[in-house]
Amino acid sequence: MAEVTYLEAIREALFEEMERDANVFCLGEDIGAYGGAFKVTEGLLAKYGEQRVIDTPISETAIVGAAAGAAHMGMRPVVEMQFIDFIANAYDMLTNYVATARYRAFLPCPMVVRGPSGGYVRGGPFHSQNPEAGFVHTPGLKVVYPSTAEDAKGLLKAAIRDEDCVLFFEHKYLYRRIKGTMPAGDHVVPIGKARVAREGSDLSIITYAATVWKALEAAEQLEKEDGLSVEVLDLRTLAPLDDDAIVATVKKTNRVLIVHEDTRTGGIAGEITARINEMAFEWLDAPVLRVTAHDIPLPYAPALEDFVLPQTADVVLAARRLADY
Amino acid sequence: MATRAKGGRAAPARPAGTFDPETPGSAAALLTREQKLELYYWMRLTRTLEERLVALYRQTKVVGGLFRSLGQEADAVGSCYALEQRDVMSPLIRNLGAMLVKGATPVEVLKQYMAKGDSPTRGRELNIHFGDIGEAGETRGFLGQISPLGDMVPVMAGVTLSFRMRGEDRVGLVYVGDGATSTGAFHEGINFAAVQRCPLVVVIENNGYAYSTPTSRQTLAKRFVDKAAGYGIPGEQADGNDVLATYDVTKRAVARARRGGGVSLIELMTYRRKGHAEHDNQSYVPAGEIERWAAENDPLDRYVRRLTTEMAVEATELAAIDARVTQEVDEATDVAEASAFPEALDALTGVYAEPPAASPLWFREGGRGGVTASERATDGWGVYKPDAKTESRVSQEDA
Numbered sequence: 001m002a003e004v005t006y007l008e009a010i011r012e013a014l015f016e017e018m019e020r021d022a023n024v025f026c027l028g029e030d031i032g033a034y035g036g037a038f039k040v041t042e043g044l045l046a047k048y049g050e051q052r053v054i055d056t057p058i059s060e061t062a063i064v065g066a067a068a069g070a071a072h073m074g075m076r077p078v079v080e081m082q083f084i085d086f087i088a089n090a091y092d093m094l095t096n097y098v099a100t101a102r103y104r105a106f107l108p109c110p111m112v113v114r115g116p117s118g119g120y121v122r123g124g125p126f127h128s129q130n131p132e133a134g135f136v137h138t139p140g141l142k143v144v145y146p147s148t149a150e151d152a153k154g155l156l157k158a159a160i161r162d163e164d165c166v167l168f169f170e171h172k173y174l175y176r177r178i179k180g181t182m183p184a185g186d187h188v189v190p191i192g193k194a195r196v197a198r199e200g201s202d203l204s205i206i207t208y209a210a211t212v213w214k215a216l217e218a219a220e221q222l223e224k225e226d227g228l229s230v231e232v233l234d235l236r237t238l239a240p241l242d243d244d245a246i247v248a249t250v251k252k253t254n255r256v257l258i259v260h261e262d263t264r265t266g267g268i269a270g271e272i273t274a275r276i277n278e279m280a281f282e283w284l285d286a287p288v289l290r291v292t293a294h295d296i297p298l299p300y301a302p303a304l305e306d307f308v309l310p311q312t313a314d315v316v317l318a319a320r321r322l323a324d325y
Numbered sequence: 326m327a328t329r330a331k332g333g334r335a336a337p338a339r340p341a342g343t344f345d346p347e348t349p350g351s352a353a354a355l356l357t358r359e360q361k362l363e364l365y366y367w368m369r370l371t372r373t374l375e376e377r378l379v380a381l382y383r384q385t386k387v388v389g390g391l392f393r394s395l396g397q398e399a400d401a402v403g404s405c406y407a408l409e410q411r412d413v414m415s416p417l418i419r420n421l422g423a424m425l426v427k428g429a430t431p432v433e434v435l436k437q438y439m440a441k442g443d444s445p446t447r448g449r450e451l452n453i454h455f456g457d458i459g460e461a462g463e464t465r466g467f468l469g470q471i472s473p474l475g476d477m478v479p480v481m482a483g484v485t486l487s488f489r490m491r492g493e494d495r496v497g498l499v500y501v502g503d504g505a506t507s508t509g510a511f512h513e514g515i516n517f518a519a520v521q522r523c524p525l526v527v528v529i530e531n532n533g534y535a536y537s538t539p540t541s542r543q544t545l546a547k548r549f550v551d552k553a554a555g556y557g558i559p560g561e562q563a564d565g566n567d568v569l570a571t572y573d574v575t576k577r578a579v580a581r582a583r584r585g586g587g588v589s590l591i592e593l594m595t596y597r598r599k600g601h602a603e604h605d606n607q608s609y610v611p612a613g614e615i616e617r618w619a620a621e622n623d624p625l626d627r628y629v630r631r632l633t634t635e636m637a638v639e640a641t642e643l644a645a646i647d648a649r650v651t652q653e654v655d656e657a658t659d660v661a662e663a664s665a666f667p668e669a670l671d672a673l674t675g676v677y678a679e680p681p682a683a684s685p686l687w688f689r690e691g692g693r694g695g696v697t698a699s700e701r702a703t704d705g706w707g708v709y710k711p712d713a714k715t716e717s718r719v720s721q722e723d724a
Contacts, residue, residue: 025490051490057520062513065479066486066521072458072468073487093510096473097480103676104450105469107458139676163678 004182006146007175009153010040010114012182014078017160018048021076024160027054027063028080037082038116038175060089064113068098068165071111076160081115084169085129098165099140112159114168117145118210118261119293119309121173124300130209130262130293135167136239136271142191143239145169147212149180151236154189162191171210178213192237194245200231203255203322206246206272208235211259211310218315228323238268246272247280254285255322259315264292286325291318344580349561352407352576353569361636364406364568366646368398368625371422373650374431377658378438382603386662388440389451394419396566396598397532399624401500402426403571404528404593407579408498411461413484415468415477416453417500419530419597424453428465431654435661442667458484461495474505478514478527485523485582496582498526498575504535506552507543515588519556524582526575527590530565532597537609550592558588565593566624569631596622669695 004012018024025048026041032055035042045053056063060081067077081087087094094113101107119128135141144159144166146152152170159166197212198219205215212234219230233249235242250256256276258269269290276288291310299305345351356364375393382391394401401422405414408427416423421434436444438452445455446469456469468484470477477499485497505511506529518525529549533540546552553560559581563574571593578589596618600607607615632638670692674682688694700706 054521057513057517059479059513059517061476061510062479062482062517065476065510065514066483066517069468069480069483069485070487070490071483072480073484074459075487075490077483092473093476093479097471097476100471102678104446104454104471105456106446106675107456107469108678142677 002181003179004149005176006149006152006170006178006180007038007040009149009180009182010156010170011042013153013156013160014041014044015047016186017076017078017157018044018052021160023074024076024078025052025054025070026078026080027056027067029056029058029063029082031055031080036080038172040170041080060086061093064090064093065097067111067113068093068101068109071109071165072101072107077111078160079111079113081113083123083127083129084115084117084131085126087113087115087131087167091134094135094141094165094167095138099138101140102164103140108163109165110163111165112156112168113165114156114159114170116172116175117169118171118173119298119305120210120261122300122302122305123172123298125297128298128305130169130260132167132169132238133262133267136268140164141239142166142237143169144191144237145171145209146236147171147174147178147197147209147234149178150182150187151189151195151234153182154187155191155236157186157188158191161188166191169209173210174213189236192240192242194242195234195236196231196245196249197234198230198232200229201253202229203257203319204231204233204249204253205257205259205315205319206233206235206249207259208238209261211261211315214310214312214315215259217312218319221312221316222319226320226323228319230319241272241275243275243279246275250276250280251283254283255325256284256288257291257315257318257322258288259291259310261293261309263295264290265295267292286322289318289322291315346577346580346584346586349577350573352580353573356569356572358636358638360406361569361632362638362642362646364402364572365628365632365643366650367402367406367422367426368568368628369647370425370431370650370653371398371402372625373647373654374425374434375421377654378435379603381435381439381658387438389438390602390604391438392418392452392602393599394421396618396623397530397595398422399568399628400528400530400565400571400593400595403568404498404500404575404591406572407576408466408496410466411494412496412498412579413458413466413468413481414497415470415481415484415499417470417477417502417505417530418453419502419532420500421453423500424467427467428457429453429455429467431657432660435657436664439661439664440666441661441664442671443664447671448667461493473510475501475508475510475514477501478505478511479517480514481525482514482518482521482523485518485525486521488524489522494583496524496526496579498528498579500528500530502535503529503531503533503540503543503549504538506549515556515558515590519558519588522585522587524585525588526578526582527588528575529590529592530595531592532565532595534597534601534610536601536605548592550590553590556588556590558590559586560590560592562592562594565595566622566627568624568628595624
């Protein structure tokens with residue numbers, strides 16, 4: 001089969017799910033006639049019409065709130081945030097309304113909020129964010145952040161079919177750089193399962209999204225230059241975390257480095273470290289290390305952005321420290 | 326004021342008794358005597374049920390706060406009476422009357438307030454924060470609110486968007502207070518619904534206060550209904566303490582929505598005679614204001630006068646309704662009081678469809694631990710006092 005990009009894989013998932021289920025519809029800013037800021041939804045309007053591909057006012061609260069209301073009534077809305085940074089404008093609706101709906105009112109709220117996330121693209125403070133940690137902290141939401149084209153498609157299809165609200169983070173750096181070969185047929189990847197992206201025995205790098213590729217590059221370099229066998233665990237789903245996969249890799253290598261592009265304080269690496277302490281402390285041969293972004297709003301200039309964000313060399317450095325401990 | 330009426334041109338003459346969304350009074354004129362007595366029943370039930378809740382609150386049987394709609398029964402009851410069962414309504418905290426009209430029962434409300442295990446939310450949510458929505462005909466059609474104000478407007482935009490998308494003959498109605506009009510969610514939701522031509526009626530209950538803040542500090546607009554022009558939708562203001570007026574204005578907006586006319590905004594003028602909740606002493610209210618509304622503009626008193634003077638209803642008929650209401654509330658109270666509180670472990674169920682329940686944390690496994698009797702005592706756990714020995718050691722170190 002032909003290779004498709006990460007972005008095309010997401011688009012394939014949208015087409016297939018809209019074809020499969022007439023209750024699936026898309027709404028967001030500029031997603032119809034224009035096809036979305038990144039053209040993810042290109043072609044959807046022509047095929048499915050204005051009833052199912054809705055260009056909305058610039059109103060993230062209303063978009064998410066309306067999706068929730070429609071979801072209660074049996075629809076399957078897929079919301080696009082033009083940039084995931086703007087999800088902050090819908091924070092109240094997602095955390096107070098959507099996340100609590102099933103618990104407080106037994107209301108189903110099957111919906112997806114998806115959007116371009118992450119940095120390394122010179123997007124500046126408002127087109128580069130990774131706001132996943134705040135939502136991982138909110139009971140009632142699921143959070144997915146794929147690194148490969150195959151997972152992007154399979155996880156989005158799973159998200160659209162999920163009975164609860166799934167936040168689907170798409171890394172915009174990967175949109176057109178990463179390609180994959182889609183398995184034939186109905187390709188669905190289960191939510192909540194991590195993936196071993198590279199087998200190894202000396203130390204483990206636990207990561208997700210764009211930094212999976214940094215970790216893989218670092219692993220390659222460490223094998224060549226240091227003879228180290230590095231395992232890379234791609235979390236894929238951040239809520240719920242795959243505890244079994246995390247514990248398995250800890251028990252296998254006894255040394256753990258957690259890498260994420262999100263800022264450090266309150267980032268998911270802290271949560272994973274705490275879980276390892278609780279579930280597998282006696283299996284550790286070294287303290288868990290973190291490579292993350294600095295606690296800084298993401299700046300625009302290449303020299304600044306590249307300094308703030310984690311890079312392959314940082315991962316290599318941390319892995320060597322861990323191996324030497 | 327129906328802003329849709331063509332300026333300067335006389336409306337075509339219509340025979341009396343014909344309903345027309347743009348003709349004020351044409352909906353109320355069609356109410357039967359039986360329906361008018363039903364309106365009285367719902368208003369009386371609202372007031373009597375709240376009075377019962379006050380008694381239970383004073384007996385500390387109401388677990389949280391108590392929110393009254395005293396003096397606002399007509400706006401809630403009359404407006405919701407304009408809906409059909411298949412329609413969906415989202416209330417605010419002072420819309421107990423609307424909830425009852427839409428099919429919520431006194432026993433459900435009492436159990437909610439008393440945090441009972443078989444209350445509609447199984448003890449998860451407070452007061453009238455509960456609902457029943459889904460397929461038309463299978464549900465009563467009211468959607469529980471959440472506390473952040475204005476949020477239900479976007480949600481009801483989505484509920485009614487689904488009606489439009491599926492070609493269902495259903496309408497939505499969402500209540501907001503004067504305070505909620507200042508929120509971003511109100512603006513975004515009403516604008517979204519207007520652009521999408523959702524079959525939605527937005528009712529602003531202007532009761533003069535949002536907690537302690539008077540409407541003069543919410544907006545410089547002379548009337549909230551004037552905001553309709555900014556959204557390109559019709560707006561109409563009505564006397565919220567006249568139950569027939571609130572029914573009439575809403576019935577016409579609902580009909581407009583049903584005919585594909587999109588969103589309408591209604592402002593019902595009323596007055597909040599009690600505080601934000603029972604604890605609120607209303608110290609911020611000018612002297613005499615509450616008493617004046619109570620004496621001159623009580624919606625039940627006004628309606629009783631109209632029923633007896635204009636509609637030939639006998640006082641004995643109303644007394645019979647009052648007795649029926651009291652009996653219903655008495656029976657509901659007995660049932661609610663006899664209900665059990667929820668089992669603690671139920672707290673961990675139903676956050677997600679899958680998994681259906683979370684596991685207790687290790688320090689609570691097997692039902693171990695939890696709050697002790699002394700922590701639950703009236704002086705509680707926030708008043709920890711170090712014992713004398715510790716205290717003297719600390720003071721020695723300080724010295």
